Amino acid sequence: MATWGYGNDNGPATWVKSFPVAAGTRQSPIDIVPTAAKCDTKLTENPLTVNYSPEPAMELCNPGLSVKANIKSKSVIKGGPLEGEYKLEQFHLHWGSADKQGSEHTLNGKMFPAELHLVHYNATKYSSFGEAVDKPDGLAVFGIFLKISDKPHQGLKSLTDVLSEVQYKDKSINIKQEYNPVCLLPDNINKYWTYLGSLTTPPLCESVTWIVFEEPIEVSEDQMKAFRALCCGECGSAPIVDNYRPPLPLGNRQLRASFQ
Numbered sequence: 070m071a072t073w074g075y076g077n078d079n080g081p082a083t084w085v086k087s088f089p090v091a092a093g094t095r096q097s098p099i100d101i102v103p104t105a106a107k108c109d110t111k112l113t114e115n116p117l118t119v120n121y122s123p124e125p126a127m128e129l130c131n132p133g134l135s136v137k138a139n140i141k142s143k144s145v146i147k148g149g150p151l152e153g154e155y156k157l158e159q160f161h162l163h164w165g166s167a168d169k170q171g172s173e174h175t176l177n178g179k180m181f182p183a184e185l186h187l188v189h190y191n192a193t194k195y196s197s198f199g200e201a202v203d204k205p206d207g208l209a210v211f212g213i214f215l216k217i218s219d220k221p222h223q224g225l226k227s228l229t230d231v232l233s234e235v236q237y238k239d240k241s242i243n244i245k246q247e248y249n250p251v252c253l254l255p256d257n258i259n260k261y262w263t264y265l266g267s268l269t270t271p272p273l274c275e276s277v278t279w280i281v282f283e284e285p286i287e288v289s290e291d292q293m294k295a296f297r298a299l300c301c302g303e304c305g306s307a308p309i310v311d312n313y314r315p316p317l318p319l320g321n322r323q324l325r326a327s328f329q
């Protein structure tokens with residue numbers, strides 16, 4: 070069975086053949102239209118709180134279609150749209166072959182050069198990611214837009230400086246310095262949009278409460294080039310670029326905003 074990917078023969082338009090939920094009613098990503106969002110004061114009454122811990126020897130790997138960091142420490146979030154405590158499992162990114170594309174969520178139809186996803190599971194109700202992954206309240210994912218600036222992002226620099234060591238599929242390394250993922254969050258995490266959606270790659274489970282921050286984080290062009298130098302396979306294989314699913318219809322879903 071051909072594995073899914075982002076090419077012409079195995080890309081997002083083909084996923085429904087093996088994953089029928091791709092045609093479901095709460096799929097992600099979506100186009101975020103701020104004027105269509107409902108400002109919900111309940112979101113601010115119960116502010117989103119992040120309690121991330123330093124990760125000693127964080128594992129960074131190249132699974133072939135992105136770059137992913139696996140988290141072992143107890144890093145949790147709660148509040149905002151969430152009931153209970155959600156535990157950080159992993160984070161990864163999606164990016165373009167050029168700065169004009171790359172993000173999965175779009176803002177008024179605009180794509181950003183990349184998007185960072187911090188993936189959490191509902192540790193109050195479920196005992197593992199695997200148990201939570203297919204439950205309607207199982208997961209919460211932070212979506213953070215990346216935009217280009219002339220300065221590199223210091224938090225991402227610890228990762229982009231070593232991406233050459235995970236250039237090929239199934240390579241993994243441990244980051245020597247302890248790493249607190251809190252350094253990846255934008256300064257203002259009180260301004261976000263939230264809606265009920267799905268994983269953006271197969272198995273596309275409709276189990277994600279998405280929290281997409283209004284404030285992007287800023288990265289340098291050199292850092293983008295480092296992501297685009299990652300390979301899908303072994304030496305000589307194609308670069309990992311344009312690993313994003315285009316937006317799906319919001320349908321009957323309510324997009325809520327934590328701010329006016």
Ligand SMILES: NS(=O)(=O)c1ccc2oc(NC(=O)c3ccccc3)nc2c1
Pocket residue numbers: 158159186188198199210267268269270271272
């Ligand atoms: N682009 S996305 O929607 O954030 C997204 C999409 C697909 C995903 O599959 C997984 N699986 C694990 O993390 C995992 C964690 C532990 C064990 C097995 C899998 N996370 C995902 C996030």
Ligand SMILES: [Zn+2]
Pocket residue numbers: 161162163186269
């Ligand atoms: Zn993702």
